[in-house]
Amino acid sequence: MIERFANPARFMRLSATILPWCGWATLGLLAVGLYLALVASPPDYQQGEAVRIMYVHVPAAWLALSVYLLMAVASGTALVARHPLADIAAQSAAPIGAAFTFICLVSGSLWGRPMWGTWWVWDARLTSVLVLFFLYLGYIALVNGFDDPARGAKAGSVLALVGVVNLPIIKFSVDWWNTLHQPASVLRLGAPTIALSMLVPLLVMAAAFWLLFATLLMIRMRTALNERKALALRLNRAPRARPGRTAPVAAGPEASPAVRPALR
Amino acid sequence: MLQAIGSYLAMGGYAVFVWPAYAVAFVVLGGLALYCRHRYRRSTRSLETLQRQLGPRR
Numbered sequence: 001m002i003e004r005f006a007n008p009a010r011f012m013r014l015s016a017t018i019l020p021w022c023g024w025a026t027l028g029l030l031a032v033g034l035y036l037a038l039v040a041s042p043p044d045y046q047q048g049e050a051v052r053i054m055y056v057h058v059p060a061a062w063l064a065l066s067v068y069l070l071m072a073v074a075s076g077t078a079l080v081a082r083h084p085l086a087d088i089a090a091q092s093a094a095p096i097g098a099a100f101t102f103i104c105l106v107s108g109s110l111w112g113r114p115m116w117g118t119w120w121v122w123d124a125r126l127t128s129v130l131v132l133f134f135l136y137l138g139y140i141a142l143v144n145g146f147d148d149p150a151r152g153a154k155a156g157s158v159l160a161l162v163g164v165v166n167l168p169i170i171k172f173s174v175d176w177w178n179t180l181h182q183p184a185s186v187l188r189l190g191a192p193t194i195a196l197s198m199l200v201p202l203l204v205m206a207a208a209f210w211l212l213f214a215t216l217l218m219i220r221m222r223t224a225l226n227e228r229k230a231l232a233l234r235l236n237r238a239p240r241a242r243p244g245r246t247a248p249v250a251a252g253p254e255a256s257p258a259v260r261p262a263l264r
Numbered sequence: 265m266l267q268a269i270g271s272y273l274a275m276g277g278y279a280v281f282v283w284p285a286y287a288v289a290f291v292v293l294g295g296l297a298l299y300c301r302h303r304y305r306r307s308t309r310s311l312e313t314l315q316r317q318l319g320p321r322r
Contacts, residue, residue: 038286043276048276048277048278049275049276049277049278049282050275050276050278050281050282052275052282053281053282053285056285056286056289057285060289095296096296099292099293099296102292103288103289103292103293106285106288107285107288107289110281110282110284110285110288111281111285113281114278114281212293212297215297216296216297216300219300219301219304220300220303220304222304222307223300223303223304223307226304226307226308226310226311227307227311229311230307230310230311230314233311233314233315233318234314237318
């Protein structure tokens with residue numbers, strides 16, 4: 001089944017159909033989610049109105065972790081199965097994941113100041129999420145740091161896979177170490193320990209963030225495929241434009257690394 | 265009426281923490297979305313131009 005959808009041409013057709021729906025659904029869910037989070041949900045009996053930061057902070061944190069997991073799976077697929085879309089998917093997901101991680105860190109800091117009395121502590125949860133943010137940035141830098149895009153993709157994939165170690169550390173850091181951060185109250189064994197009036201807005205915002213991620217991922221993957229196709233066309237056209245030359249520049253061996261990913 | 269809006273915006277004294285949290289999320293995600301859309305449209309346009317130049321062979 002993955003084989004069927006991992007075909008670039010089929011992906012372009014399928015995503016062209018889904019993309020507008022995803023985009024409008026994102027905007028709709030965001031509007032509902034923001035209304036629930038900022039107006040309809042009750043203030044917390046201890047935290048007061050500051051609890052509303054949760055509806056940004058927690059979905060952003062979920063996405064930060066999930067996007068990294070997805071990026072690592074795509075990277076693994078790229079290394080093992082060499083699917084043409086796997087590298088593109090991983091590279092397209094990275095900046096979106098970094099954005100969600102950044103929002104998680106900033107909103108957490110803004111929440112920590114009134115509730116804990118500090119913007120930042122170097123405890124396990126906060127530090128491991130900061131490491132996640134640097135993993136995203138390192139991946140992006142590494143992928144773009146090679147002249148040969150194929151080598152950059154490979155190095156990035158290895159980094160993404162190694163970084164997976166960080167995910168369980170983040171998830172269980174609140175159970176393994178003493179921390180200011182509260183333990184999980186939604187994604188835990190047994191029933192959530194959060195009131196329904198707060199759980200619903202939280203889940204709506206999370207769904208909106210997920211849809212936003214899906215929309216942006218499709219847009220970025222389509223952009224990458226467009227650019228690769230344009231590059232392939234340019235390189236193929238070059239020798240034909242000068243029929244007299246015996247050794248066309250773009251068809252020489254030095255051009256092959258750039259051609260390979262485009263034609264793969 | 266104005267008072268009600270004012271007390272809502274005050275967020276029970278947490279306004280300086282709540283609103284920046286939402287503002288950062290809005291600016292980062294909105295900016296990323298606009299930038300992605302801009303790059304997507306540019307790549308589509310340049311690919312179409314290229315395909316037109318190459319003629320009906322492709």
